Amino acid sequence: MVSSSPGAAPRLAIVGGGIGGLAVAAFLHLAGLPAVVYEQASALKEVGAGLVLAPNVVRLLRRLGVMGKLASHAVPLDVGWEFRRWEDGRVLSSEDLASSCERLYGERTYTAHRADLHSAIASAVPAGTVQLGRRCTGISVRGDSVMLWFADGTSVEADVVIGADGVHSVVRGAVTVPSPATYSGICAFRAIVPVGRAPEFARRRAQTLWIGPGHHLVHYPVSGEAAVNLVAFAPAGDYTTESWSATATVEEFLAEFAGWDERLRDLIRQAGTPGRWALLDRAPLARWSHGPVTLLGDAAHPMFPFFAQGAAQAVEDAAVLARCLAEDTQAPPQALQRYESLRIARTTRLQQVSHARAHVNHLPDGPEQEARDQSLAAADPLTAGEWIYAYDPGAADAGAAD
Ligand SMILES: Cc1cc2nc3c(=O)[nH]c(=O)nc-3n(C[C@H](O)[C@H](O)[C@H](O)COP(=O)(O)OP(=O)(O)OC[C@H]3O[C@@H](n4cnc5c(N)ncnc54)[C@H](O)[C@@H]3O)c2cc1C
Numbered sequence: 414m415v416s417s418s419p420g421a422a423p424r425l426a427i428v429g430g431g432i433g434g435l436a437v438a439a440f441l442h443l444a445g446l447p448a449v450v451y452e453q454a455s456a457l458k459e460v461g462a463g464l465v466l467a468p469n470v471v472r473l474l475r476r477l478g479v480m481g482k483l484a485s486h487a488v489p490l491d492v493g494w495e496f497r498r499w500e501d502g503r504v505l506s507s508e509d510l511a512s513s514c515e516r517l518y519g520e521r522t523y524t525a526h527r528a529d530l531h532s533a534i535a536s537a538v539p540a541g542t543v544q545l546g547r548r549c550t551g552i553s554v555r556g557d558s559v560m561l562w563f564a565d566g567t568s569v570e571a572d573v574v575i576g577a578d579g580v581h582s583v584v585r586g587a588v589t590v591p592s593p594a595t596y597s598g599i600c601a602f603r604a605i606v607p608v609g610r611a612p613e614f615a616r617r618r619a620q621t622l623w624i625g626p627g628h629h630l631v632h633y634p635v636s637g638e639a640a641v642n643l644v645a646f647a648p649a650g651d652y653t654t655e656s657w658s659a660t661a662t663v664e665e666f667l668a669e670f671a672g673w674d675e676r677l678r679d680l681i682r683q684a685g686t687p688g689r690w691a692l693l694d695r696a697p698l699a700r701w702s703h704g705p706v707t708l709l710g711d712a713a714h715p716m717f718p719f720f721a722q723g724a725a726q727a728v729e730d731a732a733v734l735a736r737c738l739a740e741d742t743q744a745p746p747q748a749l750q751r752y753e754s755l756r757i758a759r760t761t762r763l764q765q766v767s768h769a770r771a772h773v774n775h776l777p778d779g780p781e782q783e784a785r786d787q788s789l790a791a792a793d794p795l796t797a798g799e800w801i802y803a804y805d806p807g808a809a810d811a812g813a814a815d
Pocket residue numbers: 428429430431432433434451452453454463464465466547548549550577578579580581582583601644709710711712718720721722723724725726727
């Protein structure tokens with residue numbers, strides 16, 4: 414196969430059709446650049462779990478023109494980061510999103526079910542862009558072009574490959590020697606509770622975090638307030654299964670929160686068959702791009718979910734990468750280097766602060782916990798998070814609006 418002729422748009426291949434892969438296809442489309450997404454799954458779908466969407470990602474979703482579609486399912490939050498003490502639910506700090514978020518950052522903060530976010534972004538991707546059942550098994554760079562091989566025995570040649578293939582990225586092998594994943598020692602329980610079974614306090618438009626020794630638990634409404642998303646973090650012990658489909662029992666979940674506020678335990682009792690998986694730990698990569706290959710989202714910078722920014726960072730990557738490629742169609746490797754240099758410091762910082770929060774959230778009662786609670790009470794988290802929420806990759810990628 415020959416490479417594309419001079420002056421022609423580069424052939425862009427995206428490996429992975431998750432939130433990041435679809436977002437970059439959508440931003441590229443907005444910039445007038447066609448791409449093909451190769452997704453291993455046989456259908457486009459997302460697992461059952463919730464996400465918090467802060468203003469930095471909402472602003473980009475609006476630019477993609479998908480906030481109208483998402484709005485009927487997303488829940489605008491009135492209260493964010495409401496930290497509560499584990500044994501009695503005392504509020505340690507909270508963000509008044511209802512009165513301040515839009516005024517400060519031009520957008521509200523929402524929660525959404527992952528499936529709703531995924532399908533909203535998919536609606537901005539032109540029909541025929543995504544090829545399903547295409548599991549990439551190998552990649553090799555040949556001069557200016559790249560070969561991708563698939564489990565079905567086929568291969569394709571592209572001028573640019575974007576690895577949006579998540580935390581176990583195959584594409585990463587063409588870019589860097591990956592840092593080894595280690596077990597973090599933390600596991601997560603998750604559940605979606607129908608609103609009719611959720612206690613009153615969990616139905617509020619609030620993102621609530623109960624923090625205590627070795628554990629914390631987060632809940633907020635999703636799916637147009639029809640359900641409450643529950644995710645909790647606990648010591649993993651010898652549990653090392655990293656899978657969205659592995660499950661636990663309510664008894665195992667409850668045992669982790671023995672002695673915690675009974676209202677919270679009542680919520681856990683409604684968890685049905687909770688999901689459970691071990692969180693992996695990965696050090697930030699020193700680089701994401703090599704020649705015509707780059708990475709995006711969790712493939713580039715997997716992070717602990719404690720700042721609720723993983724998907725948001727994938728969408729930010731997508732906006733910046735599409736802009737860089739659109740501005741430099743004749744020299745893609747240069748565009749990829751520019752993208753990486755615009756993004757890596759920010760995502761590395763988020764990886765680091767997300768990592769550090771595990772220790773802070775899980776302090777045992779004692780002087781360090783008391784100092785933490787005092788500083789939580791003194792801080793204004795909404796303005797302290799300005800570096801996260803005010804970020805806008807620029808007007809050059811703007812186009813559609815709701
Ligand atoms: C408990 C928890 C809570 C979270 N909460 C939030 C939150 O509140 N806010 C937030 O912004 N983020 C949150 N995140 C993070 C967020 O879910 C991820 O960062 C985000 O999904 C990353 O998107 P991605 O597209 O990079 O990767 P993924 O979503 O992992 O998508 C990768 C895609 O690539 C496909 N794929 C993989 N390998 C191949 C291959 N070899 N060939 C072809 N296709 C392949 C997969 O099937 C998948 O579709 C949370 C994460 C967790 C675990």
